[in-house]
Amino acid sequence: MAMKRYTHLLKPFQIKNVKFKNRMAKTSQWFVYPEPDGSVGERLKAFYASIAKGGVGLVIVEESSCEYSLGVSRMPHIRVDDDRFLPGLRELARVIHAYDCPAFVQITHAGPAHSPFDGQAPVAPSSIDPPAQPGFALARELDVEKIKDIIERYARAALRVKEAEFDGCEIHLGHYALGNAFLSRIQNKRRDEYGCDTLQNRARFGREIIERTRELAGPDFVVGVRLSAKEWGHPLGTTNEEAVEFARIFEKAGADYIQSSGYGYNEFFRCWAPDAVLFPEVPRAAKSFAARIPKGALLPEAAAIKKAVSIPVTGVGRLDADIGEKALRQGNIDMVWLGRRLMVDPAYPRKVAEGRIRDIRPCTGCLFCFSHLLTTTPVRCRWNPFLGNEHELGCDGTEFNPAPVKKRVLVVGAGPGGMEAARVAALRGHEVFLYDREKRLGGLLLLASFIKGRDFDDVALSLEWYERQLGRQKNLQVVLGKEVDPGLVKEISPDTVILSPGSKWELPEIPGTEGRNVVTASLLKEKAKGFLDHLGTDVMSYLSKVYLPIGKRVIVVGGDLKGLEAALFLVKRGRKVFIVEEGETLGEGMNEHLKSKFFPWMEAHGGITAYTGVRCNEITPEGMVVTTREGEHTTLKADTVMIIEKVKKNHDLYDAIKGAVPEVYVIGDAKEDRSVWIHGAVHDGARAGFSV
Ligand SMILES: Cc1cc2nc3c(=O)[nH]c(=O)nc-3n(C[C@H](O)[C@H](O)[C@H](O)COP(=O)(O)OP(=O)(O)OC[C@H]3O[C@@H](n4cnc5c(N)ncnc54)[C@H](O)[C@@H]3O)c2cc1C
Ligand SMILES: Cc1cc2nc3c(=O)[nH]c(=O)nc-3n(C[C@H](O)[C@H](O)[C@H](O)COP(=O)(O)O)c2cc1C
Numbered sequence: 001m002a003m004k005r006y007t008h009l010l011k012p013f014q015i016k017n018v019k020f021k022n023r024m025a026k027t028s029q030w031f032v033y034p035e036p037d038g039s040v041g042e043r044l045k046a047f048y049a050s051i052a053k054g055g056v057g058l059v060i061v062e063e064s065s066c067e068y069s070l071g072v073s074r075m076p077h078i079r080v081d082d083d084r085f086l087p088g089l090r091e092l093a094r095v096i097h098a099y100d101c102p103a104f105v106q107i108t109h110a111g112p113a114h115s116p117f118d119g120q121a122p123v124a125p126s127s128i129d130p131p132a133q134p135g136f137a138l139a140r141e142l143d144v145e146k147i148k149d150i151i152e153r154y155a156r157a158a159l160r161v162k163e164a165e166f167d168g169c170e171i172h173l174g175h176y177a178l179g180n181a182f183l184s185r186i187q188n189k190r191r192d193e194y195g196c197d198t199l200q201n202r203a204r205f206g207r208e209i210i211e212r213t214r215e216l217a218g219p220d221f222v223v224g225v226r227l228s229a230k231e232w233g234h235p236l237g238t239t240n241e242e243a244v245e246f247a248r249i250f251e252k253a254g255a256d257y258i259q260s261s262g263y264g265y266n267e268f269f270r271c272w273a274p275d276a277v278l279f280p281e282v283p284r285a286a287k288s289f290a291a292r293i294p295k296g297a298l299l300p301e302a303a304a305i306k307k308a309v310s311i312p313v314t315g316v317g318r319l320d321a322d323i324g325e326k327a328l329r330q331g332n333i334d335m336v337w338l339g340r341r342l343m344v345d346p347a348y349p350r351k352v353a354e355g356r357i358r359d360i361r362p363c364t365g366c367l368f369c370f371s372h373l374l375t376t377t378p379v380r381c382r383w384n385p386f387l388g389n390e391h392e393l394g395c396d397g398t399e400f401n402p403a404p405v406k407k408r409v410l411v412v413g414a415g416p417g418g419m420e421a422a423r424v425a426a427l428r429g430h431e432v433f434l435y436d437r438e439k440r441l442g443g444l445l446l447l448a449s450f451i452k453g454r455d456f457d458d459v460a461l462s463l464e465w466y467e468r469q470l471g472r473q474k475n476l477q478v479v480l481g482k483e484v485d486p487g488l489v490k491e492i493s494p495d496t497v498i499l500s501p502g503s504k505w506e507l508p509e510i511p512g513t514e515g516r517n518v519v520t521a522s523l524l525k526e527k528a529k530g531f532l533d534h535l536g537t538d539v540m541s542y543l544s545k546v547y548l549p550i551g552k553r554v555i556v557v558g559g560d561l562k563g564l565e566a567a568l569f570l571v572k573r574g575r576k577v578f579i580v581e582e583g584e585t586l587g588e589g590m591n592e593h594l595k596s597k598f599f600p601w602m603e604a605h606g607g608i609t610a611y612t613g614v615r616c617n618e619i620t621p622e623g624m625v626v627t628t629r630e631g632e633h634t635t636l637k638a639d640t641v642m643i644i645e646k647v648k649k650n651h652d653l654y655d656a657i658k659g660a661v662p663e664v665y666v667i668g669d670a671k672e673d674r675s676v677w678i679h680g681a682v683h684d685g686a687r688a689g690f691s692v
C-alpha cells in the first residue's frame with residue numbers, strides 16, 4: 001500500500017557514487033548537542049544514530065563551523081576547523097553508516113550571525129547599521145585577504161570531513177550565514193569583485209569555495225550547496241530569478257546538488273519554517289505564502305531552480321511524505337529534506353516504507369524546538385521526550401526493551417502526562433490501566449485545542465495520535481468516565497501508580513468573583529465539556545466564531561500562556577481585550593519563539609491592551625477596579641471578566657495512597673504550584689513510564 005502511494009519517495013537515488021535507499025534526507029539542524037568545545041560526544045552520536053536507524057536515505061549533519069570563533073554563531077557548534085576534531089567526526093560518520101545510511105556535513109561560517117561571545121564583532125561583506133535582522137550585532141566589513149582566507153578554511157574543512165569518512169559536504173550559502181550575505185543585496189554593499197554590482201560578483205565567494213573544495217577533495221566527493229531560493233519580505237531580498245542564476249553558477253563551479261531553502265525578513269521572519277508566518281495571525285503580506293504551506297511553501301522556487309540546472313535539487317520546509325511524493329512525481333525536486341518530522345518521530349521513513357502512516361507521531365508545528373536555539377539550550381521536542389536524551393536513557397523512543405519485571409500499572413488521568421506514561425509503560429510490556437473521570441481522553445488538551453484551533457500548533461493532531469496508539473495496545477486498558485479514589489486503587493491492586501491528575505485551580509481573592517459578568521476558566525471548561533464531547537473541537541471552534549456568549553469588552557485576569565491564548569481567541573472573534581497580570585511579566589509558558597511573534601503583533605494590532613504589575617481590587621458590574629503599577633486607582637470598563645485561575649499542586653490522591661502502593665509517581669501539572677505545560681507533562685510521563 002505504502003509502496004504504491006509513495007513510489008517516488010521510496011525509490012532509491014544517488015548523487016555521484018553515493019547511494020540512498022530512498023529520497024528522504026534529514027536536513028541540517030543545530031541542536032546544541034555538541035560538547036562545549038565543539039567536539040562530537042556521546043549525546044550527538046546517539047541522536048544521529050537514532051535518525052539513521054529510522055530509515056532515512058541520507059543524513060546531513062548540522063551546520064559545522066570552518067573557523068573558530070568568528071565562524072560560529074554561538075557555542076557549542078560542531079567544529080571542523082582543526083584536525084584535532086577528526087576522531088570524533090570519524091566516530092559520528094561510523095555510527096550513521098552503521099545503519100546503511102550515507103552522511104554529509106553542512107559546513108558553514110556564521111558571518112553576520114556570529115554573536116560576540118568571544119568579544120569579537122561579527123564579520124560580513126559589509127557593515128550594515130542597523131543589522132539586516134534585528135537582534136544581531138553590528139558586523140565589520142571583511143577585506144579581500146580575509147575573504148580568501150575564509151574560502152580556504154571552507155575547503156580545508158571539507159577535506160577534513162572527507163578524511164573523517166563522510167560521503168559529502170553541504171556548503172551553507174543560505175539563511176543568515178556568511179555565504180548568503182555575499183549573495184544578498186541586503187547585506188552586500190561592496191563595489192569590488194565580491195560586491196553587489198553583478199550576479200557573478202555576488203556569487204564569487206560561493207563559487208570559489210566550491211572550486212577550491214573540489215580541488216582539494218577530488219572529483220568523487222559530493223559537494224552540495226544550500227541556497228535561499230528567495231529572500232522574502234525585503235525589497236532588496238534575493239529574487240527567485242537571481243537564485244536560479246546563482247544555482248547555475250554553482251553547478252558550473254562543480255556543485256553536485258542544490259538544497260533549495262528560503263529565508264525571510266519582517267513579516268517573513270523565520271519563514272524557512274514556513275508555518276512560522278501563521279502565528280499569531282497571518283500578516284497581509286504573507287497571505288499567499290501561507291496559502292502555499294499545505295503544498296510546500298518553498299517548493300515553487302525550488303522547482304524554478306530544478307528547471308534551470310541538471311544537478312539534483314532538493315526541497316525543504318514543512319514537507320511530509322505526501323507533499324514530498326507529489327513534488328517528486330511532478331518532477332519539481334529530486335529529494336525531500338525533512339527536519340521536524342524526524343525530530344518528533346525518527347522512525348518516520350521506516351513507517352512510511354512499512355505503510356504505518358497512522359503510527360507516525362505528528363509534528364504540531366509548535367516551534368518549541370526552535371525556541372531552544374534562542375536561549376542556546378539543548379533542543380527538545382514538545383512531543384518526543386526522547387529527542388536529545390537517547391544517550392542518557394539508552395533509548396530513542398522508537399523501540400523499547402521489555403521491562404525486566406512485568407507490573408500492574410495504574411495511571412490516573414488521561415491528559416498528556418498520563419497518556420504518555422501509559423503508552424510507554426505498555427510498550428515496555430507492563431499491564432496498564434489508564435483511568436480518567438471524563439468521557440474523553442486528553443485532559444486539558446481538549447480545551448487547549450479548542451482555544452488554539454488547527455491553523456497553528458495543531459494539538460488535536462497529537463490527541464488523535466494518542467487515541468490510536470493507546471487503542472492498539474492489548475496490554476493497556478483505557479477506562480473513561482470513572483474517578484479514581486483510594487478504594488478503587490485498592491481494588492485494582494497495582495504495583496505502581498502514576499498520578500497525572502492535573503493541577504487544582506484556585507480562584508484569586510478578588511471581591512466580586514461571584515458576579516454575573518464573571519466567567520472562570522473552570523466554568524468554561526465545565527460548560528464546554530459536553531459540547532466538546534459531542535461536537536468535537538473543530539465544530540466547536542467554528543461555532544464559537546458565529547456565537548460566543550461573552551461581551552464585546554473583556555478583561556482577562558492572568559497573563560500567562562493560557563491568558564494570552566484566551567485573549568488571542570477573543571480578539572479573533574471581534575472582542576476588545578484587556579489583560580491584567582499581577583506579576584511583572586506576560587507569557588509564562590509561551591515559548592521564546594512565539595513570544596517574539598506575539599508581543600510585536602499585540603502592539604501593532606491594538607485589540608489587546610495588557611497591564612502588568614497591577615493589583616485587582618474589585619470586580620464590579622462595570623468591569624474591574626485596579627491599582628496600576630504607578631499607584632493609580634482606576635476602573636477598567638468591560639462587559640465580561642474572564643478569570644484564568646491560578647494553578648496549584650494536586651497531591652490529594654498521592655497523600656491518600658502513599659505507603660499503601662509500592663511505587664507511586666506524581667507527574668505533570670499536579671506536581672507543583674505551577675504548570676509544566678504540555679511538554680513538561682509529556683516528558684514527565686515518558687520518564688515515569690520508562691522508569692517503572
Ligand atoms: C485553554 C488552555 C490552553 C492551553 N494551551 C497550552 C499550550 O499552548 N501549550 C502548552 O504547553 N500548554 C497549554 N495548556 C496547558 C496544558 O494543557 C497543561 O499544562 C497540560 O494539559 C497538563 O497535562 P497533565 O497531564 O498534567 O494534566 P491535565 O491535562 O490537566 O489532565 C489531567 C486529567 O486527569 C483527570 N483526573 C484528575 N483526577 C482524576 C481522578 N481522581 N480520577 C480519574 N481522572 C482524574 C482529569 O479529568 C484530566 O483529564 C493550555 C491549557 C488550557 C486550559
Ligand atoms: C531547531 C532547528 C535548528 C536548525 N538548524 C539549522 C542549521 O544548523 N542549518 C541550517 O541550514 N538550517 C537549520 N534549520 C533549518 C532546517 O534545516 C529546515 O530548513 C527547517 O527546519 C524546515 O524544515 P522542516 O519544516 O522539515 O522542519 C534548523 C531548524 C530547526 C527547527
Ligand code: SF4
Binds near residue numbers: 364365367369370
Ligand atoms: S517541538 Fe513542536 S515543532 Fe518542533 S518538532 Fe516537536 S512538535 Fe514539531
